Amino acid sequence: MQRRRPTIHEVAKVAGVSISSVSRALNGNTSNAEMVARVEAAVQQLGYVPSQVAQSLKTRHTAQVAFAMEDIGNAAYLEMVRQIQPVLRDAGYRLLLHSTGADVEDEVSVLDSLSQNYVDGLILCPLRVTGRHVAALRETAVPVIVIGLLPDDVSVDNVRADSRVGARMAVEHLYAAGARRIAFIDGPIDTVPGEARYAGYRAGLAACGLPLDDDLVEFADFQFESGRRAAREVLTRTDVDAVFGANDLIAMGTLHALRELGRTVPDDVRVVGMDDTTLAATSFPPLSSVSLGSADRGRIAAKLLLARMNGDDSPPERVTVPPSLTIRESSR
Amino acid sequence: MQRRRPTIHEVAKVAGVSISSVSRALNGNTSNAEMVARVEAAVQQLGYVPSQVAQSLKTRHTAQVAFAMEDIGNAAYLEMVRQIQPVLRDAGYRLLLHSTGADVEDEVSVLDSLSQNYVDGLILCPLRVTGRHVAALRETAVPVIVIGLLPDDVSVDNVRADSRVGARMAVEHLYAAGARRIAFIDGPIDTVPGEARYAGYRAGLAACGLPLDDDLVEFADFQFESGRRAAREVLTRTDVDAVFGANDLIAMGTLHALRELGRTVPDDVRVVGMDDTTLAATSFPPLSSVSLGSADRGRIAAKLLLARMNGDDSPPERVTVPPSLTIRESSR
DNA sequence: CCCGGCCCTGGAAACGTTTCCGGGATGTCC
DNA sequence: GGACATCCCGGAAACGTTTCCAGGGCCGGG
Numbered sequence: 001m002q003r004r005r006p007t008i009h010e011v012a013k014v015a016g017v018s019i020s021s022v023s024r025a026l027n028g029n030t031s032n033a034e035m036v037a038r039v040e041a042a043v044q045q046l047g048y049v050p051s052q053v054a055q056s057l058k059t060r061h062t063a064q065v066a067f068a069m070e071d072i073g074n075a076a077y078l079e080m081v082r083q084i085q086p087v088l089r090d091a092g093y094r095l096l097l098h099s100t101g102a103d104v105e106d107e108v109s110v111l112d113s114l115s116q117n118y119v120d121g122l123i124l125c126p127l128r129v130t131g132r133h134v135a136a137l138r139e140t141a142v143p144v145i146v147i148g149l150l151p152d153d154v155s156v157d158n159v160r161a162d163s164r165v166g167a168r169m170a171v172e173h174l175y176a177a178g179a180r181r182i183a184f185i186d187g188p189i190d191t192v193p194g195e196a197r198y199a200g201y202r203a204g205l206a207a208c209g210l211p212l213d214d215d216l217v218e219f220a221d222f223q224f225e226s227g228r229r230a231a232r233e234v235l236t237r238t239d240v241d242a243v244f245g246a247n248d249l250i251a252m253g254t255l256h257a258l259r260e261l262g263r264t265v266p267d268d269v270r271v272v273g274m275d276d277t278t279l280a281a282t283s284f285p286p287l288s289s290v291s292l293g294s295a296d297r298g299r300i301a302a303k304l305l306l307a308r309m310n311g312d313d314s315p316p317e318r319v320t321v322p323p324s325l326t327i328r329e330s331s332r
Numbered sequence: 333m334q335r336r337r338p339t340i341h342e343v344a345k346v347a348g349v350s351i352s353s354v355s356r357a358l359n360g361n362t363s364n365a366e367m368v369a370r371v372e373a374a375v376q377q378l379g380y381v382p383s384q385v386a387q388s389l390k391t392r393h394t395a396q397v398a399f400a401m402e403d404i405g406n407a408a409y410l411e412m413v414r415q416i417q418p419v420l421r422d423a424g425y426r427l428l429l430h431s432t433g434a435d436v437e438d439e440v441s442v443l444d445s446l447s448q449n450y451v452d453g454l455i456l457c458p459l460r461v462t463g464r465h466v467a468a469l470r471e472t473a474v475p476v477i478v479i480g481l482l483p484d485d486v487s488v489d490n491v492r493a494d495s496r497v498g499a500r501m502a503v504e505h506l507y508a509a510g511a512r513r514i515a516f517i518d519g520p521i522d523t524v525p526g527e528a529r530y531a532g533y534r535a536g537l538a539a540c541g542l543p544l545d546d547d548l549v550e551f552a553d554f555q556f557e558s559g560r561r562a563a564r565e566v567l568t569r570t571d572v573d574a575v576f577g578a579n580d581l582i583a584m585g586t587l588h589a590l591r592e593l594g595r596t597v598p599d600d601v602r603v604v605g606m607d608d609t610t611l612a613a614t615s616f617p618p619l620s621s622v623s624l625g626s627a628d629r630g631r632i633a634a635k636l637l638l639a640r641m642n643g644d645d646s647p648p649e650r651v652t653v654p655p656s657l658t659i660r661e662s663s664r
Numbered sequence: 665c666c667c668g669g670c671c672c673t674g675g676a677a678a679c680g681t682t683t684c685c686g687g688g689a690t691g692t693c694c
Numbered sequence: 695g696g697a698c699a700t701c702c703c704g705g706a707a708a709c710g711t712t713t714c715c716a717g718g719g720c721c722g723g724g
Contacts, residue, residue, distance in 0.1 A: 005473055007710055018674040023712060032672070047471070052450040053388045054710035057679050062385065064428075064450075073414050082405050085431050094450075096396075097429045099417050118384040118396075118426075139379070141337055224614050252614045259616065282556050282584045284591065284616040339680055350704040355682060364702070386680035389709050 006046040015042035026050065061120045065305065068098040068110045069125040074222075075248065075277035077125065080147070080298030084123065087302035093120070093309075104130055111136035111144070121305045123147060127191045143308035145301045149192045155316045157308065159301045161292035163193055163274070164200035166323030170244045170272045170290050171204025173325055177332075179242030179270055180210065183234045185254060186246045187222040194219075197246045197274065216240065220250055227253025235261055241269055242331070248273040248280050251287055255330070270331040286328035293321035338378040347374035358382065393452045397637065400430035400442045401457040406554075407580065407609035409457060412479070412630030416455065419634035425452070436462055443468035443476070453637045455479060459523045475640035477633045481524045487648045489640065491633045493624035495525055495606070496532035498655030502576045502604045502622050503536025505657055509664075511574030511602055512542065515566045517586060518578045519554040526551075529578045529606065548572065552582055559585025567593055573601055574663070580605040580612050583619055587662070602663040618660035625653035 012019040015038045024030040025039035042048070056062045065088050069077040085095050096119060100106040107126055111133065122140070125147045126133055137144060137156050145157045174182050184201045187194040198217075205212055215238040220226040227250030234240060235257060243258075245251030251273030255265060263269050265285055273280055276291035300319055344351040347370045356362040357371035374380070388394045397420050401409040417427050428451060432438040439458055443465065454472070457479045458465055469476060469488050477489045506514050516533045519526040530549075537544055547570040552558040559582030566572060567589060575590075577583030583605030587597060595601050597617055605612055608623035632651055 008712095009710080019711085020674060020676095020713080021672090024673090027712085029713095030672080035672090049449065051389075051710050053385060053394065054679090055712080056385045056450075057383075057389050057681085057710080058712045060679080062450075071414075072417070073410060078405060078410065081429070082403075082431075085404070085429065089431075095429050097413070097417070097427050099414075099421075117381065118388075118394075224610070249614075255616070256614070278556070279611070279614070282581075282588070282611070283614070284587070341680080351681085352683075352704060352706095353702085356703090359682085361683095362702080367703090383680050386709090387682080389680080389711085390682045392709080 005051070006048045008048070008050070011039065011042045011046060011048050014046060015039050056118075061309075062118050063093050064096055064119050065093045065121045065123070065309075066096040066098050066110070066119045067123045067125075068100055068107065070100055070127050072097060072099050075279060076275045076292070076294040079277065079294040080125070080301070083295050083298035084302040087299060087306065091306050093306075104128065104132065108132045108136050111140060121145075121309045123301050123305060127193070129192060143305060145305045145308070147297050147301050149196065157304050157316045157318075159297045159304065159319045159321065161294075161297060161321055162323055163292055164196045164203065166274060166290040166292055166325075167197040167200025167244070167246075168204040168207065169323060169325050170274065171201055172207060173288070173327070174242040174244065174270055174272060174331060175204070175208040175210070177242075177266075177270055181213075181216065181238070181240050182210065182242045182244060183216040183218070183231075183238075183240045184244050184246070185227055185230045185234065185250045186217065186219050187250070189219055194246065201244065213238075220246075220253075222247050222249060224249045224253045227251070228257045229253070231257035232261070235263070235269075243269060243271050245271065245273045247275050248277045248283075248287060248289055251289070251330075252279060252283055255283060255285075255287070265330050266332055272325075272331050276326055280326070280328065283330075285330050288328045288331040289326055291324050291326060293323065296321050337383075338380045340380070340382070343371065343374045343378060343380050346378060347371050388450075393641075394450050395425050396428055396451050397425045397453045397455070397641075398428040398430055398442070398451045399455045399457075400432055400439065402432055402459050404429060404431050407611060408607045408624070408626040411609065411626040412457070412633070415627050415630035416634040419631060419638065423638050436460065436464065440464045440468050443472060453477075453641045455633050455637055459525070461524060475637060477637045477640070479629050479633050481528065489636050489648045490650045491629045491636065492650070492652050493626075493629060494652055494655055495528045495624055496535065498606060498622040498624055498657075499529040499532025499576070499578075500536035500539065501655060501657050502606065503533055504539060505620070505659070506574040506576065506602055506604060506663060507536075507540040507542065509574075509598075509602055513545075513548065513570070513572050514542065514574045514576060515548040515550070515563075515570075515572045516576050516578070517559055517562045517566065517582045518549065518551050519582070521551055526578065533576065545570075552578075552585075554579050554581060556581045556585045559583070560589045561585070563589035564593070567595070567601075575601060575603050577603065577605045579607050580609045580619065580621055583621070583662075584611060584615055587615060587617075587619070598661065598663050604657075604663050608658055612658070612660065615662075617662050620660045620663040621658055623656050623658060625655065628653050 008019045008022050012022045022039050025036045088095055121142050122144045134154050147159050150158045186198050218230040218234045220230040231254040243254045245254050251271055254271055258269055265271055273287045273289040276289040280287040280289040340351050340354050344354045354371050357368045420427055453474050454476045466486050479491045482490045518530050550562040550566045552562040563586040575586045577586050583603055586603055590597055590601055597603055605619050605621040608621040612619040612621040
């Protein structure tokens with residue numbers, strides 16, 4: 001351990017050839033089979049492993065890609081990671097994780113330094129998009145794919161969910177199932193998803209001819225506990241026959257709140273969540289949930305990034321993954 | 333985008349000083365305030381960002397650490413990542429993720445190439461430990477911390493859970509609550525945790541004076557669906573008044589199987605899981621679970637690694653994190 | 665048999681930093 | 695006021711690769 005590693009020079013000496021020949025032999029740029037054999041023998045003997053750092057310096061790429069998101073603990077991001085990782089690994093890239101903790105400062109610094117550096121590409125999932133994000137995005141030295149909403153005038157590849165339509169689908173589904181007092185527990189209103197889901201909720205109400213009642217709306221922070229608290233709030237404050245939670249954790253919290261208040265699901269109150277994480281299928285009762293296609297978005301983003309890193313310079317793409325509703329017992 | 337980045341030479345030219353001075357100014361190795369100011373002005377003007385690759389080549393460290401585990405989707409590993417990431421980030425390291433898919437080949441290649449390369453340290457969570465693992469561990473060029481069981485003669489820092497004792501605690505708890513026919517749904521027996529938990533289960537039975545009945549034991553693969561299936565199997569096969577699941581997913585599957593079979597929890601059958609993931613608290617009924625301290629293990633491993641990377645060369649440590657049982661409604 | 669072209673090899677430069685070293689200027693003390 | 699120590703800056707080497715380039719051997723054709 002901590003032994004100095006052999007360099008290409010030592011391999012060359014042992015094999016009795018020049019370092020250029022070693023390099024060529026190892027990279028398959030020679031046709032002399034005997035040369036290759038000698039070099040490989042020397043490599044074997046010394047336990048030589050090329051320095052990726054030196055290679056990177058020379059070749060100007062690092063075989064690394066970063067994925068930056070708010071919090072790896074969030075199931076939706078996790079789903080993305082699970083899709084992104086194999087795609088990139090099969091293409092020979094390593095995945096670097098960057099939890100920003102939703103800090104704008106941190107996200108921007110990822111963009112303008114991280115992306116100019118030890119990474120060949122970046123997939124970014126910003127919770128909020130500020131002017132500084134946009135400015136930084138214009139300056140990056142490597143391809144960036146943004147997952148999430150982005151202003152129209154930013155020409156960067158962009159894979160988005162349509163959580164607005166998704167939220168509307170949830171409301172319409174609940175209405176169709178007979179609900180008329182549909183509560184909504186949102187995440188923070190100043191985040192991109194929080195705002196979009198709220199808009200979708202209102203659009204859904206409008207489409208169903210229901211009035212918007214502020215008593216039916218509460219804001220939490222996308223977590224289980226705060227979801228439970230917010231749900232209790234609404235449920236004790238006013239009359240409710242359905243709850244739409246802005247993500248599955250909030251909806252799970254709602255299920256617990258309902259149980260504590262002695263209400264039954266779905267007979268008494270129907271519940272729908274969002275993101276369709278594994279939680280939804282394993283909850284009790286199994287939770288209806290609007291999938292925003294996290295897995296698809298991850299996979300698409302990874303493939304897009306791969307194409308860009310391979311030199312594809314067609315105009316920026318904008319892919320929107322359509323939402324889909326999975327109906328389970330909680331709203332049946 | 334894709335514009336060539338300025339180098340230190342250009343900064344030097346703009347600032348009218350030598351590259352050595354630029355380097356010193358940027359790294360705080362100079363006391364001339366005016367020099368620093370001039371350099372920073374030039375840096376600002378050019379938008380210069382040092383090449384981390386070149387720095388790494390020179391300084392021989394990369395400010396990167398890898399975490400290799402079977403599958404990032406597993407909640408226990410996720411918990412570790414959440415702890416490891418901030419510790420390392422605060423110390424200036426980036427975290428590289430490596431999902432091995434439990435492939436021995438892949439794990440060993442991580443060990444003997446990855447660790448000799450673009451990384452200053454490695455945290456490894458092997459599901460199985462083979463001779464090749466051990467051999468590779470002896471050869472690594474950078475500090476490695478292993479989370480999980482390791483043969484005694486391998487002198488590598490090691491943070492372990494005691495899942496054997498944990499499993500035994502679960503059984504004793506169920507016995508104390510009145511259960512006498514305690515079923516066990518394990519993961520694959522040929523994995524380190526699968527084996528340890530099985531051993532703990534048997535030890536628990538022995539401690540309670542209960543016989544080992546093969547009818548009460550079934551093997552799944554640590555997933556929800558296979559856990560549900562295995563639970564159904566056992567529950568229809570024989571008489572059962574408690575189930576211990578080798579992880580929370582299996583226990584969740586068991587809860588669903590019980591519900592489908594019309595048995596109530598905990599009155600009819602008590603259930604205990606393992607890992608105490610967030611799932612446990614949000615399930616219905618809330619799931620009793622043995623915590624193996626994933627979060628603690630992650631944090632400890634990260635700190636240990638940090639110490640090693642800072643040159644601490646005291647003899648290898650072996651830390652065992654004690655299990656703890658959180659009793660919730662499912663076994664009350 | 666000689667010459668030209670081709671292929672293979674080795675030498676050397678380059679990638680962008682950090683750091684060692686030497687020289688010149690400055691300050692201080694006698 | 696001179697000598698010596700001190701400090702600061704610039705030049706250059708080095709980190710470990712890849713790749714360009716030139717030279718030499720070999721083969722084939724004239």
